[in-house]
Each structure stands twice: as structure tokens, then as C-alpha cells.
Amino acid sequence: DIQMTQSPSSLSASVGDRVTITCRASQSISSYLNWYQQKPGKAPKLLIYAASSLQSGVPSGFSGGGSGTDFTLTIYNLQPEDFATYYCQQGYSSPLTFGEGTRVEIK
Amino acid sequence: QVQLVQSGAEVKKPGASVKVACKTSGYTFTSHATHWVRQAPGQRLEWMGWINAANGNTKYSEKFQARVTITSDTSANTAYMELSSLRSEDTAVYYCARDKEGGYKEFDYWGQGTLVTVSS
Numbered sequence: 391d392i393q394m395t396q397s398p399s400s401l402s403a404s405v406g407d408r409v410t411i412t413c414r415a416s417q418s419i420s421s422y423l424n425w426y427q428q429k430p431g432k433a434p435k436l437l438i439y440a441a442s443s444l445q446s447g448v449p450s451g452f453s454g455g456g457s458g459t460d461f462t463l464t465i466y467n468l469q470p471e472d473f474a475t476y477y478c479q480q481g482y483s484s485p486l487t488f489g490e491g492t493r494v495e496i497k
Numbered sequence: 498q499v500q501l502v503q504s505g506a507e508v509k510k511p512g513a514s515v516k517v518a519c520k521t522s523g524y525t526f527t528s529h530a531t532h533w534v535r536q537a538p539g540q541r542l543e544w545m546g547w548i549n550a551a552n553g554n555t556k557y558s559e560k561f562q563a564r565v566t567i568t569s570d571t572s573a574n575t576a577y578m579e580l581s582s583l584r585s586e587d588t589a590v591y592y593c594a595r596d597k598e599g600g601y602k603e604f605d606y607w608g609q610g611t612l613v614t615v616s617s
Contacts, residue, residue, distance in 0.1 A: 436597070
């Protein structure tokens, strides 16, 4: 199975900050990497697919990058509604696997 | 609009089975695979398997292969996930999710989740 490791596991930031979350795959997954946002008690929401493509309706302040084994999710100008947990997910091979999540908290 | 609406919360005893329904609307059910993902309390998301309703083909995570069955009813635009031989570690929120079919196994719409509690 492909292991997905995110860092940090949590971070504190202020409104207006830029934050970057990293995701590392245990083997190369090309660009088969997706990012989700999840708020407490809610289903995940797709933000970025294919490593860097912005899902329709997602604000342009979200940006994804990387390929191979190392990926990033950057949130520019952090907004109050962006405080949530973020997960990466590989779609390269079965079983599809997720990272452990990064919780973005208000400083 | 695209919607996936899941059946309600369940409480089961160890050893029992549970079947969760995912009723879809707003798109062609047979044009998008349906995945099942679960999340135990405080844990990461865990993929269980998927079904292609157009032909009934399924693929399961090896972890659940022996205990999970995913089916679909195209006349009702509904997918089902049945998990057997339940144990306490199966207590989780179970989600269905639509495959966007962009080729990257990305899930663009999700059900609201169904809490399954396994307790004696």
C-alpha cells in the first residue's frame, strides 16, 4: 500500500496568513494527488485534484503543487472559514489512501 | 443539483452486519463510480471500495475484502455498502462519494455520512 504522510499534523495561524501543508507519498504517484477540506461533523470537500487543478467553486486562494512523491497545499490569505482539517489522498493505485490530516487552527 | 443522501445512523452488536444506502440524484448514476470511505473517531479517512454501477464491477480494499459487499440498484440510483462480522473497531462514520471520473480517483460529491456504532 502507498503510505501518505502529512506535515505538520497541526498548525496555528492568523487570518490573512499564508500556510503551506506538505504531503509525501511512500512511492512515486505522478500527479495522482487530491486535497480535501473537512470541517467538524461534515463530509470532506474536494479542493484540488491532479495535484494542482482547482476544483470548480473553490476559492483561488487555494493552490496545489508537486509531483512524484512530494506535494504541497498552500492557502493564501487565510480566511475564517478556512480553519479546518486538510487531507491528501492518492489516486494512483488501490487501495486508495489518505494522509493523517493537518488541522489548521486559529492563533 | 448533485446529491448523495445516505441512510440513517445504525447501532449494531458485535458479529452483526450493517447495510448503508446512498441514494443519488442530479446526475447519471451509471456514469460515475461510487466509492465508500469510512472515518473512525479521530482517525484519518479510510477507503473501502467502489462500484461501477454501469456494469456492476467492484473493487475492494484488501483490508475489507472478506467482509464488505458493495452493490447498486440502477433503477433507484442507489448504491449500498454492507459490512459483516462487525466489531467495535468498525464504529465509524461511513461516507459514499462520487468519482468525478477525471482519471485521478477524485471524489467531488459526498454523502452526509452514516454513523455506525458497534456495541454490545
